[in-house]
Amino acid sequence: MDHTAEFRRWKAQCLSKADLSRKGSVDEDVVEFVQLLNEREQYFTTSSCAGRIILLDGGINGFEVQKQNRCWLLVTHKPCVKDDVMAALKKATGDAILKFEPLVLHVQCRQLLDAQILHSVAIDSGFRNSGITVGKRGKTMLAVRSTHGLEVPLSNKGKLMVTEEYIDFLLKIANQKMEENKKRIERFYNCLQRALEKETITNLHPKEKIKDKNNSSYTRKKKRNPEEAHGKCLTEENDKECENDDDPGISVSIFPEDY
Amino acid sequence: MDHTAEFRRWKAQCLSKADLSRKGSVDEDVVEFVQLLNEREQYFTTSSCAGRIILLDGGINGFEVQKQNRCWLLVTHKPCVKDDVMAALKKATGDAILKFEPLVLHVQCRQLLDAQILHSVAIDSGFRNSGITVGKRGKTMLAVRSTHGLEVPLSNKGKLMVTEEYIDFLLKIANQKMEENKKRIERFYNCLQRALEKETITNLHPKEKIKDKNNSSYTRKKKRNPEEAHGKCLTEENDKECENDDDPGISVSIFPEDY
Incomplete structure (x- = not known):
């Protein structure tokens, strides 16, 4: 069978x-995206998980548990x-932890190029820790x-270590992080729609490929017009939340700008 | 020029x-690895960053800032x-945040297969959010x-919202997370050394490739003997800290076990 x-x-x-998820359905905020x-x-x-606030009880002394x-x-x-968190905390017997987890999405892609396009759009939309996995049987x-x-x-x-005022804060x-996450999902959706439309046009009119070579949909457009229509993709300039900033402690020999 | x-x-x-990092040198804990x-x-x-505890002052009301x-x-x-954190906190005027950031490492790879091998070892060593990026010019x-x-x-x-007791906790x-991070780096180093040795032997004796086909160095060994020598790689069974667990809220149609 071919690939x-x-x-x-x-x-x-x-x-x-x-x-197979316990919830049994796709989260409302990513239904359209999915x-x-x-x-x-x-x-x-x-x-997929659209993003969530979770309170979990588990590992004693901060150790991760099974x-x-x-x-x-x-x-x-x-x-x-x-009030919801305070009520839930009453059931804690170990070390309770509050987490906000942003969107997590796993997408299987037909070929590496499809993954590259989606990856580029994800990064440009603010999902900077995205990455590709290629399995030994070629699953991408x-x-x-x-x-x-x-x-x-x-x-x-089981003993609460913070005040109610802190929990409120x-x-x-x-x-706010949940709100920002929603905006990023929306931006991702809009950017992806545009990238896919562009790709469809390119496939219908292959000659355009040559003209379009230097502006492909998986290029990170660093100098994009900031005034562009709604749902615009982020650029390096307006989102500095990159793990590879030259923060103290990150040893950088050189990081190729356009790798 | 060929690739x-x-x-x-x-x-x-x-x-x-x-x-080019502010620190100007590779962190002690990853020198050997690098x-x-x-x-x-x-x-x-x-x-590279071996892992660090950072206290930063910035965004008001939890908003990320430039x-x-x-x-x-x-x-x-x-x-x-x-005491170090309490002294540093005195200088905070905005919303101070304490973070622990584990190892972050960016490795450029000659070809996709080299990235796949390294990726597999990283995942097996507990670095489950690792991922490959392939640029338009083929940089991997x-x-x-x-x-x-x-x-x-x-x-x-600028107002401290928690007690000194909490900061101590x-x-x-x-x-502890820093200690666990160190162990993972060590495990990663040992696993990588073995994977690279194996690869060298396979390259020197290409015939072995056939025998070795079902046991390649980038296969996730789910049923690995837990009694194996020190520096052993983690398996799904003994490290459940995977973002793709069937936690409530993660909608899973199916997640290919061996993609």
């Missing part, structure tokens, strides 16, 4: 199966209020990840 | 340049004590990243 046929078979198999990808022949999503020993005290994909996967998290220990062996930050 | 010659040129150029990679013809490192507006109150690659980069962070808001507009956790 394209094999990819089609994987896709059909994957999309026909039941959603649809956009699954409608295209070159992609399908294998897992997932099965963790207790999920609270999970929400919507902004969260102090893009994991979309952001740098935009929060992980805050709240209790020690923390939730304001977590809710 | 291998071009890669050699990039490598020579990169390694001959001065270290050397191991740079000695191999198929790799060179472009940036890097140039952030003030670094404290940066350390060693375990940290409460592996970013090594862990899921193992901490990000804790401490003050609001928090630093114990941050220091």
Whole structure:
């Protein structure tokens, strides 16, 4: 079986199966996004989480524990209020931790070039920790990840270590991060739509490929017009939240600008 | 120029340049690791941070700010004590945040297969957020990243929102994470050394390739003997800190086990 046929078979198999997550359905905030990808022949999503605030109880003294020993005290994909967290914290017996986790999306791609296009759009939309995995059988996967998290220990062996005022302050930050995450998803959706439309046009009119060579959809447009229409992609200049900044402690020999 | 010659040129150029980081040198805990990679013809490192505890002052109300507006109150690659953080916090005027950031390493790879091998070893060693980037000119980069962070808001507009006792508790956790990060680096170093030795033997005796087909160095060995010698790679079974667990909220259609 050739690679394209094999990819089609994987896709059909994957999309026909039941959603195996505990929730059993795609999060509201990424439904459209997941649809956009699954409608295209070159992609399908294998897992997604739109972003969430979670409170978990588990490892004593900050040690990570096996997932099965963790207790999920609270999970929400919507902004969260102090009273909900305070109520959930009453059930904590170990070291409770509050986390904000931004969008995580796994997309299987037909070929490396498809993954490169999606990867470039993800990076430009602010999902800077995204990366490609290529398996030994050629399965190509893009994991979309952001740098935009929060992980805050709240209790020690069941004893709350912070005040209610602090939890209120923390939730304001977590809710803002959730809002920012939503904006990034929207930006990602719009940028991807444009990139895919452009790709379709290029495929329909192959001659355009030559003209378009220096402006391909997977090029990071560093000098993009900041006044561009809504849903614009981020550039290096307006989003400095990059793990590779020249912060103290990061030893940089040289980082190719356009690798 | 063929691709291998071009890669050699990039490598020579990169390694001959001065270290552009503020620190100006490679972190002690990754010196050996960086050397191991740079000695191999198929790799060179472009940036590295062994892992650090940082205290930064910046965005009001938890908003991320441009890097140039952030003030670094404290940066350390060693375990940290409460008094150092309390002293640094006195200088905070905005919203101070304490972070633990694990190893970040960027490695340029000669070809995709070299990146796949390194990626697989990184994942097996616990660096589960690692990913490959392939640029339009074919530059192939592996970013090594862990899921193992901490990000804790401490003050609001210069006002400390937590107690000294909490900071003490928090630093114990941050220091433990730093210790765990060190162990992962060691494990990564040992696993990589073995994978590279194996690859060298395979290259010297190409016939072995056939025998070795089902046990290649970039295969995730899910059923590895847990009693194996020190520096063993992690398996799915003994490290559940995977972003793709079936936690509530992650919608999973199917996640190919062996993609």
